Amino acid sequence: MLAFVYKSLKKADTYVYLAARDDFARLPAPVRAQLGELRFVLEVALTPERTLARENPEVVRRNLAANGFHLQLPPSVQDPLLDDWGTDA
Template sequence: MQAYVYKSLRKQDTYVYLSKRDDFAILPEPVRAPLGDLVFVLEFTLSPERRLARAEAAVVMANLQSQGFHLQFPPTQPDPMVDG
């Protein structure tokens, strides 16, 4: 399965994966509007075995198949008292 990744220029470290290149019409307006402009950053073949930095491939694939898109939000800030 091909995945097309776009970076939000308005929301730092927020990415949108699409199942079809430049198919922004698939995004519901309440999802699309806060993201602002989206810039293409990457195309790759997604498989269940593929390791992704901040998401599980199976989850991304399921979202792409069911909705046509997947949102990747920035990681939460670690608590230095707990994680440090």
């Protein structure tokens, strides 16, 4: 399965995978409005042995098959002050 990846120029670290190149009609209007302009960045074959840096490729394939798109949001940022530093003092 091929996926066509676009970067949102409005939302940092936000990407859209499409099942067909430039098929933006698949995106719901509210999502499209939030993303703003999209720039093509990559064509990738999502084979079963393929790995992706931030996404589970099986989830991406399922979303592409069911909806025609997959939305990759930025990783959540955790406050380092909330981390367990190993001190109980």
